[in-house]
Amino acid sequence: MEITYASSSVPDLVTSATSTSRAVKVIPLQYPVDTSSISAASLYRWGANLKRMNTLDWLDLFLPCSRWIRTYNWRHNLQSDVFAGITVGIMLVPQSMSYAKLAGLQPIYGLYTGLVPVFVYSIFGSSRQLAVGPVALVSLLVSNVLGNVDSSSELYTELAIMLSLMVGILECTMGILRLGWLIRFISHSVISGFTTASAFVIGLSQAKYFLGYDVDKSSKIIPLVKSIISGADQFSWPPFVMGSFILAVILAMKHLGKTRKNFRFLRAAGPLTAVVLGTAFVKVFHPSSITLVGDIPQGLPPFSIPKDFSHVMSLIPTSLLITGVAILESVGIAKALAAKNGYELDSNQELFGLGVANICGSMFSAYPSTGSFSRSAVNHESGAKTGLSGIIMGIIMACALQFMTPLFVYIPQCALAAIVISAVTGLVDYDEAIFLWRVDKKDFFLWALTGATTLFLGIEIGVLIGVGVSLAFVIYESANPHIAVLGRLPGTTIYRNIQQYPEAYTYNGIVIFRIDSPIYFANTSYIKDRLRQYETVDDQSSKRGQDAERIYFVILEMAPVTYVDSSAVQSLKELYQEYNSRDIQIAIANPNKQVLLTLAKSGFVEQIGKEWCFVRVHDAIQVCLQHVPKPKSSTKTPDLSPSKSPNFLERLTDLESGDRDFTISKDFDPYMEPLLSRKSH
Numbered sequence: 166m167e168i169t170y171a172s173s174s175v176p177d178l179v180t181s182a183t184s185t186s187r188a189v190k191v192i193p194l195q196y197p198v199d200t201s202s203i204s205a206a207s208l209y210r211w212g213a214n215l216k217r218m219n220t221l222d223w224l225d226l227f228l229p230c231s232r233w234i235r236t237y238n239w240r241h242n243l244q245s246d247v248f249a250g251i252t253v254g255i256m257l258v259p260q261s262m263s264y265a266k267l268a269g270l271q272p273i274y275g276l277y278t279g280l281v282p283v284f285v286y287s288i289f290g291s292s293r294q295l296a297v298g299p300v301a302l303v304s305l306l307v308s309n310v311l312g313n314v315d316s317s318s319e320l321y322t323e324l325a326i327m328l329s330l331m332v333g334i335l336e337c338t339m340g341i342l343r344l345g346w347l348i349r350f351i352s353h354s355v356i357s358g359f360t361t362a363s364a365f366v367i368g369l370s371q372a373k374y375f376l377g378y379d380v381d382k383s384s385k386i387i388p389l390v391k392s393i394i395s396g397a398d399q400f401s402w403p404p405f406v407m408g409s410f411i412l413a414v415i416l417a418m419k420h421l422g423k424t425r426k427n428f429r430f431l432r433a434a435g436p437l438t439a440v441v442l443g444t445a446f447v448k449v450f451h452p453s454s455i456t457l458v459g460d461i462p463q464g465l466p467p468f469s470i471p472k473d474f475s476h477v478m479s480l481i482p483t484s485l486l487i488t489g490v491a492i493l494e495s496v497g498i499a500k501a502l503a504a505k506n507g508y509e510l511d512s513n514q515e516l517f518g519l520g521v522a523n524i525c526g527s528m529f530s531a532y533p534s535t536g537s538f539s540r541s542a543v544n545h546e547s548g549a550k551t552g553l554s555g556i557i558m559g560i561i562m563a564c565a566l567q568f569m570t571p572l573f574v575y576i577p578q579c580a581l582a583a584i585v586i587s588a589v590t591g592l593v594d595y596d597e598a599i600f601l602w603r604v605d606k607k608d609f610f611l612w613a614l615t616g617a618t619t620l621f622l623g624i625e626i627g628v629l630i631g632v633g634v635s636l637a638f639v640i641y642e643s644a645n646p647h648i649a650v651l652g653r654l655p656g657t658t659i660y661r662n663i664q665q666y667p668e669a670y671t672y673n674g675i676v677i678f679r680i681d682s683p684i685y686f687a688n689t690s691y692i693k694d695r696l697r698q699y700e701t702v703d704d705q706s707s708k709r710g711q712d713a714e715r716i717y718f719v720i721l722e723m724a725p726v727t728y729v730d731s732s733a734v735q736s737l738k739e740l741y742q743e744y745n746s747r748d749i750q751i752a753i754a755n756p757n758k759q760v761l762l763t764l765a766k767s768g769f770v771e772q773i774g775k776e777w778c779f780v781r782v783h784d785a786i787q788v789c790l791q792h793v794p795k796p797k798s799s800t801k802t803p804d805l806s807p808s809k810s811p812n813f814l815e816r817l818t819d820l821e822s823g824d825r826d827f828t829i830s831k832d833f834d835p836y837m838e839p840l841l842s843r844k845s846h
Contacts, residue, residue: 191787192780196765197758229291229514233551245548250557252433252547253296253540257283257558258565259436260540260588261299262458262573263581267367268304268532269316269382270325272458272573272581275299277466278329278531280562282522287555290518291511292499294549296540296558297522301589302360302494303487303533305367309384309624310483316382324480325532327471331484332491332533333523339488340517348492350639354608355631356493357597358615362627364592365620367585369393374582375408377401377454386620403454407446408579411439415587433543436584443580444572456578461570465563466529486628487533495519495536502545539588611635646682648695651722651782658783660722674715674793677782679722686732693740718789719749722782723756734767741772750792752777752785 224231257279265275279298286297307325314321339345369389373380378399381392415435422432447457496512503510523533544554601609611634619627649662652669660677663669671677678696682688696719729737741751751773756764761778764770770778779785 191784194761194778194780197762226514228288229518230288230552233293233553237551237553242550242553246550246553247557249544249547249549250554251561252430253544253549253554254558254561255437256433256435256540256543257296257298257562258569259440259576259581259584260537261562262576263436263584263588264299264301264304265532266578266581267301267370267585268299268307268325269311270307270322270532271461273461273570274322274325274530274532276461276562276566277529278526278534280466280531280559280566281529282526282531282534283555283559283562285525286518286522287552287559289521290499290552290555291514292503292518292536293508293551294502294506294541294545294554295495295499295536296544296555297495297519297536298534298540298558299532300494300535300537301367301585302363302490302592303535305363305370305384306483306487306490306624307532308370308382310480312382312384322530323471323473324476326527326530327473327476328480328484328487329523329531329533330471330527331477331480332487333520333525333527335484335488336492336516336520336523338520339492340513340515340520343513345492345496345512345516348489348496350636351489351493351632352608352611352635354597354601354612355615355628355635356490357594358612359490359619359624359628359631360592361594361598361612362616362619363624364589366624367589367592371582371585374456374578375405377404384624385622401454403452404456404577404579407443407455407577408583411443411580412583412586414442415439415583416590419587429546433547435587439580439584440576443577444575447575447577458573458576458578458581461573463567463570465566466531468528469530470528482625486625489628491519491533491535492516494538498536498538498541502541505545506550539591607638611638640687643682644687645691646680646688648692648699649679649681650699651677651679653783653786658781660782672786672790672793674717675720675786675789676716676718677720677722677786679725681725683728684726684733684736685728685730689733689736693736696740716749717793718752718785719744720752720754720782720785720789722754723760724754726760727757729760729763731767734763734769737764737769738767738772741769750777750789752779752789754779754782754785 218226221231221235258276261275261279262272263275265272265278268275282297286295290297307328310328311321311324314324339347366384366386366389369386370380370382372389372393376393376396376399378396378401380396381388383389383392415438418431418435418438421428422430422435446452447455496515499515500510500512519535523531526532526534547554598609598612601612611631614634615627615631617627618630622630649664650671651660652663652666652671653660654666654669661669662679663671676699678699680692684692737751744751753764753773756778761770776788777785779788
């Protein structure tokens with residue numbers, strides 16, 4: 166029997182066998198042009214786009230606020246923006262003082278941090294609902310890194326302001342260089358575990374204002390608990406009763422604000438209510454056992470540039486950590502709010518806006534700021550439509566600094582502590598832990614590991630371990646990709662994993678592999694080992710096609726392979742040599758443009774032959790089936806009598822053309838055969 170065939174680049178594949186002839190369609194594979202021309206075209210288009218940009222386009226690029234200013238609807242948006250700005254501004258004033266105390270700074274620096282960065286972000290930020298200012302987590306990080314410095318000294322304040330400058334420079338650099346994608350390597354489970362553990366540390370750090378005695382400053386839970394227990398004999402009940410009462414009021418108002426639409430304003434009014442209740446109680450009863458905030462300087466912050474850069478090197482690790490946490494918190498919130506309000510958000514523009522806000526803030530005595538989850542949620546719920554709400558917040562803060570600081574003298578410390586504790590209760594993400602346990606035990610392990618190490622070993626170590634283990638999982642998954650043996654679904658020309666679809670059948674003498682990842686230096690050895698193992702696998706799927714004594718063809722389905730490097734090409738060449746020495750032919754199916762170009766440039770396509778490169782796995786199967794020899798033990802000749810059932814070649818023709826399926830049963834109808842068996846439903 167003489168068999169002739171055309172290459173995959175020819176549309177018709179003609180097979181002649183005795184008196185039977187047929188035409189089999191093979192889709193021609195299109196070879197891409199060199200990427201140098203593509204790159205040149207891309208550069209040309211990029212240059213053309215720059216030339217087409219007018220003044221307004223450049224203005225929108227550097228000042229995102231111009232987008233909403235030009236189209237501002239005064240009738241429909243002004244009232245909601247002003248209301249949202251006043252609501253969040255009232256919430257921001259007491260929170261700013263509370264977070265400054267958490268950072269180990271005087272309350273006035275919290276007010277400064279809620280002033281200039283808010284104005285600047287409204288101009289340079291791309292989110293229209295994000296509320297920027299001091300937040301609990303960043304305040305804890307500032308307090309932790311400066312723990313060895315006396316918090317009452319000027320050096321402590323200077324270093325906190327220096328951190329704001331360094332964080333701003335890092336954020337601006339990442340935004341300009343479009344490096345925001347680097348933060349994606351920190352998984353959500355790591356951040357959730359970190360914030361949950363930090364919430365407990367923050368809550369315990371505020372216990373001293375409730376208990377009435379000093380507690381050691383630490384970012385680890387064991388020293389905090391020991392210090393609280395050892396000073397129990399100094400317990401004072403007045404601040405504890407007042408703080409507990411104010412905390413209960415704030416939590417009750419927050420709960421009502423979340424669950425009842427008519428009482429949404431209560432969620433934002435909680436911190437202000439705490440301050441008013443505490444101040445009124447102190448003014449009326451003058452309790453001596455309750456510590457007060459004390460004098461706060463009146464007026465706007467003076468302009469000053471950080472001058473002492475001698476401690477920059479020691480602050481770099483924390484500035485990187487604060488930048489990462491700030492980006493994850495802010496960009497995540499901003500993207501969610503942008504999606505809800507129907508506009509697009511540029512993550513790199515967002516980084517640039519946050520960076521400029523922190524740089525400008527450092528020139529007006531602000532410590533690092535970022536987007537607040539709670540205030541942003543209130544801003545959105547209050548109806549904020551544009552960045553004008555942020556400007557209103559800044560005006561509220563400026564008025565508080567200019568006119569209201571004499572009233573802040575009588576605010577109890579326990580009231581500010583209650584505001585912090587009520588804010589961090591939302592950071593305890595136990596719902597996420599339950600979800601991860603149910604869905605993915607690996608991510609739950611990351612969540613638990615990050616939380617435990619943050620609690621017991623400290624914030625920096627906890628984050629480093631969490632990120633390190635997370636990256637280790639990524640590297641492991643990348644170096645050990647999933648490889649599937651494919652079979653044909655009955656009645657179709659679709660090929661799927663035989664482990665997932667037991668009904669799929671394979672062809673004798675042919676094995677089809679699908680590599681579900683890029684192929685690069687780290688996973689080439691694993692892929693070669695798995696291919697050798699799967700080549701002889703005795704799967705449970707039904708066999709079809711001509712009986713064969715061994716494997717003659719290996720088909721690589723390369724649709725999921727997005728990239729191959731030089732190491733991968735070398736490994737494929739070695740694999741070809743190994744198969745060739747055993748008379749096994751490699752065929753590749755459905756490579757993408759870049760992968761095919763790399764394989765062609767390296768000579769691998771010429772090595773295996775262009776006729777063994779296909780658009781579809783089914784095309785490769787059609788060609789390979791022509792070359793699977795009959796076993797030597799087979800001596801039967803087919804009966805070509807028209808009164809008999811179709812012979813093997815006729816049935817094979819029907820099978821490959823998709824008109825009918827090959828089976829021993831005479832009554833079999835391939836189009837009535839289900840995709841999945843009944844037992845799999």
